[in-house]
Amino acid sequence: MTTILLSVDTKVDRANEQVESITTLPLDASKTTVVLYHVFRGDDGEADANDLKSVSAAAERLEEAGYDVVVDQSHGDAVRSILSKAEEIDADIISLAGRKRSPTGKALFGSVTQDVVLKSERTVLLETTES
Structure with missing residues (x-):
């Protein structure tokens, strides 16, 4: 059995x-x-990852392809979560969607993707986009 953690943000195209x-x-x-895992920045008790278009689109496509899909969520620090x-x-695999940023952009805004890649001992599958 293989388990993939697909960390989803709110962008449907990245998902x-x-x-x-x-x-x-x-x-x-x-x-x-x-x-399918989404980390909310705030602690909104009403927030539900199932309500995100990115999560529902990814779940639908994965289920159509025959994968068993579980939706989960948390809030707080994305890297730690x-x-x-x-x-x-x-x-077995952590799937992340990164954005191409300049070194200055990474230094100013940080990078969840970069931190997960550097701190994880697991295989990380990375999809990068321009936005």
Whole structure:
């Protein structure tokens, strides 16, 4: 059994690119669980990852491809949350969508993707976009 932690933001196009990269991996979909995971920045008790278009679009495409899909969420520090969830579910792969930024942009705004890649001992599948 393979477990993939697919960390989803709110952008549907990025979620679709992540799904595309997962569905092209040499995996048996019937033996793979994909955990769609969104980290909310605030602590809004009403927030539900299932209500995000990016999550519902990714879930639909993955289920159509034969994957078992679980939706989960948390709030707070994205890097810490992603790494903790990966550990909790013993993820074989962490899927992230990054944005191409200049070194200055990374220094000023930080990069969740960069921090997860550097701090994780798990395989990280990275899709990068211009936006």
